[in-house]
Amino acid sequence: MMRVWILPLLLMFCGSTVAIGLVRSGNPAMAVALLAVFLPLAVVNSPLIFPGSVGAEEAQRRSAVDGRPVVFWRPGCKYCIRLRIGLGRGARRLHWVDIWRDPAAAAAVRAANDGNETVPTVVVAGRPYTNPDVEWVRGQLS
Template identity: 70%
Template sequence: MTRAWILPMVLVVGGSVVAIGQIAAGSPGVAAVLLVVFLLLAVRYSPLVFPRSIGAVEAQRRSAEDGRPIVYWRAGCKYCLRLRTRLGRDARRLHWVDIWRDPAGAAAVRAATGGDETVPTVVLAGRPYVNPDPAWVRGQLGQGDGTRS
C-alpha cells in the first residue's frame, strides 16, 4: 500500500470501528450514518478524486506539445484537493503528477520550490507557481487553447 492510501484506509477502519460500537450500543441508524460519513471522507481524501497521474517526464513531454499546465500534487493535501475541486471538469485538461508515486516529480517540485515539496505546484510554460488560485489556473486553461471555460 502506498502512502496515498494510508489516510483513506484509516478513515475506513476507524469508521467501521465506530459503526460497530454504535451497533453494539443498540443504535444501528447512527452506525449507518457515521459509516457513510467516514466512507465519504475516505473517498474525498483518496487519489480517486484526482485525474489519473502520469510521470513527470511524460507530463513535461505532453505539456511541451499541447501547452497545458502540469500540476504536481500528493494525496491528502488539502490545497491539492481544493484546486482539484474548484477546477471541476477542467481538472482533466491538466497533466497531474503525484509526487509520492514519481520521484522525478518530487525532484521537480523541490527544484521549483527551493528544496521543499510544497504542493500543489503548477508549472505553466516552464514557470512554477506554488499553490496558485484555482480561478487563475482555470483562466490559464482558457488562454492556452483558445477556449473559455
C-alpha cells in the same frame, strides 16, 4: 501504488470500527452519521477523485506539446483536493503528477519551493506557481 490507498483505507477501517462499536452499544443513528462523514473523506483522499497521474518527465513532454499546465500533487493534501474539486471537469485537461509516486517530481517541487514539497505546484510554460487560486488555474486552461 499501495501507498496512495493507505489513507483512504485507514479512514474506512477507523470509521467502520467505530460505527460497529456504536451499533453494538445501541446507537445505530450515530453510526450511520459517522459513516456518512468517513466515506466521503475516504473517497476524496483516494486516487479515484484525481485523474491518472503520469511521471514528471512525461507530463513536461506533454505540456510542451499541448501547452497545458502540469500539476504536482499528493494524496491527502487538502489544497490539492480544493484545486481538483474547484476545477471540476476542467481538471482532466491538466497533467497531474503525484509526487509520492515519482521521486523526480518530488525533486522538481522541492527545487521550485526552496526545498519544501509544497503542493499543489502548478507549472505553466516552465514557471512554477505554488498553491495558485482555482480561478487563475482555470484561466490558464483557456
